[in-house]
Amino acid sequence: MKKIEAVIRAEKLDDVMEALKSAGAPGLMVTRIEGHGRQKGLTEQFRGREFKVDLLPKIKVETVVRDADAARFVDIIARAAKTGEIGDGKIFVSAVADVMRIRTKEMGDGAV
Amino acid sequence: MNAGDTAWVLMSSALVMLMTPGLAFFYGGMVRRKNILSILMQCFIILCVMSLQWVLFGYSLAFAPGNWFIGGLQWLGLNGVGQEPFVEYAATIPHMAFMIFQAMFAIITPALIIGAFAERMKFSAFVVFTLLWATLVYDPVCHWVWGVGGWIRNLGALDFAGGTVVHINAGIAALVTALVIGRRRCLDKNVPSPHNLPFVVLGTALLWFGWFGFNAGSALGANGLAANAFVVTNTAAAAAGLSWALIEWFRVGKPTMFGVASGAVAGLVAITPAAGFVGVVPAVIIGLMVSVFCYLAAAIIKPKMGYDDALDAFGVHCVGGIWGALATGLFASKAVNAAGADGLFFGGSGLFLKQLLAVGATLAYAVMVTFILYKIVDALLGIRIEEREEEIGLDLSQHHERAYTMIE
Numbered sequence: 001m002k003k004i005e006a007v008i009r010a011e012k013l014d015d016v017m018e019a020l021k022s023a024g025a026p027g028l029m030v031t032r033i034e035g036h037g038r039q040k041g042l043t044e045q046f047r048g049r050e051f052k053v054d055l056l057p058k059i060k061v062e063t064v065v066r067d068a069d070a071a072r073f074v075d076i077i078a079r080a081a082k083t084g085e086i087g088d089g090k091i092f093v094s095a096v097a098d099v100m101r102i103r104t105k106e107m108g109d110g111a112v
Numbered sequence: 113m114n115a116g117d118t119a120w121v122l123m124s125s126a127l128v129m130l131m132t133p134g135l136a137f138f139y140g141g142m143v144r145r146k147n148i149l150s151i152l153m154q155c156f157i158i159l160c161v162m163s164l165q166w167v168l169f170g171y172s173l174a175f176a177p178g179n180w181f182i183g184g185l186q187w188l189g190l191n192g193v194g195q196e197p198f199v200e201y202a203a204t205i206p207h208m209a210f211m212i213f214q215a216m217f218a219i220i221t222p223a224l225i226i227g228a229f230a231e232r233m234k235f236s237a238f239v240v241f242t243l244l245w246a247t248l249v250y251d252p253v254c255h256w257v258w259g260v261g262g263w264i265r266n267l268g269a270l271d272f273a274g275g276t277v278v279h280i281n282a283g284i285a286a287l288v289t290a291l292v293i294g295r296r297r298c299l300d301k302n303v304p305s306p307h308n309l310p311f312v313v314l315g316t317a318l319l320w321f322g323w324f325g326f327n328a329g330s331a332l333g334a335n336g337l338a339a340n341a342f343v344v345t346n347t348a349a350a351a352a353g354l355s356w357a358l359i360e361w362f363r364v365g366k367p368t369m370f371g372v373a374s375g376a377v378a379g380l381v382a383i384t385p386a387a388g389f390v391g392v393v394p395a396v397i398i399g400l401m402v403s404v405f406c407y408l409a410a411a412i413i414k415p416k417m418g419y420d421d422a423l424d425a426f427g428v429h430c431v432g433g434i435w436g437a438l439a440t441g442l443f444a445s446k447a448v449n450a451a452g453a454d455g456l457f458f459g460g461s462g463l464f465l466k467q468l469l470a471v472g473a474t475l476a477y478a479v480m481v482t483f484i485l486y487k488i489v490d491a492l493l494g495i496r497i498e499e500r501e502e503e504i505g506l507d508l509s510q511h512h513e514r515a516y517t518m519i520e
Binding site: 011018034057083 | 298301302503504505514517
């Protein structure tokens, strides 16, 4: 099993959710986060002083899928989240040791 | 000059002033979190711009004695508007007190239209449009209804506190807005939820509170008529809030806080033209019925027709205002206000037709001029923001600010 964590633009959440849903993703978790990668330089102002904001609001979408599906879902997220400009975000893929469905105590792929 | 009257009208002016920040929270809670500052900003800029417009030339255009269509220019810069009463408007209070009371109406009226273009209007275009609309739509219609020489005033149609001038006027402008500016792009995917309902409720509370100044203050004196207006205002708001909740309960299964808030505001809108002419039982009927009409407009007709009156400025203010104006023609009674007239249900036959004519003329004029103003401002500045800006939100794209941070 793989966990896909995608850090995306807040305004792309609808597109990503829509794409994952129509591709049959098993489920997803959404968190509002702040962070920065290489993208910096959004300007805000406060009482006449302009300043660069280091931390930008982003959305993290997480989903856990079977190994065989991971590449496909990564591609689907990337396509839905892309604008082509700096700041589109990143997708991290990591191995998941095991999964349990609490209600039935099923383990592994069947619980995804 | 009467000290009690003067104190009440000055106090009422302060109450009505508070309605615009109240409206800011009422509307601000309904938009997505990335747009709340834009709503607060639009309301406060209107407070600034219209306060100046009004003392420099707006008050003169609306209230200086003039022709049937517009006021004269003799009161530019409040020239001649002083501490003595102007008897034809209010014989017992300083002319300046009457002027500043009216200023608060001129401020909140264009602010109501924000509900239609929320989440997608370019800020510069908004400022220019607001100033033009206030000058070319609000000021003339205000003169028609309340100004010396105005044709609706001379006709004898009744509008106690601004059903036609404020609510129908701004409400129909809101519909034109929604049609001209187009739908928010997010609507193709889903209808966004209000981001902060407690703000909506806070705004409703401030509006309800301020509305006592709006309606009871319109008696322009601390007297029995003011007390009548106060009581029927509270009664209609209460009836309408309850009625909206009941409609939801029967139709969808659960009454909602948002529904009660919407209903209360609709009730306040509907009682506005009637507050100084009707008694308490008609106020209950006006309140109970207005939620039926506004619910139909906002929850059933709007989704079917597809126009994006984002926060229901048309559905509540225009629809509720029309009902209030016509209900005044039905329920007005000389027993409540000898200076008024008898409505259809109290033996008078002429008033209802006059109310219809006043409503129709206001609708026609506001539709036409609002449409032309949008076309002009759109050609000069472009009224709508870019798609990317709309996605990022107006707070960051128009003001380089945001309302909420997550960390610290």
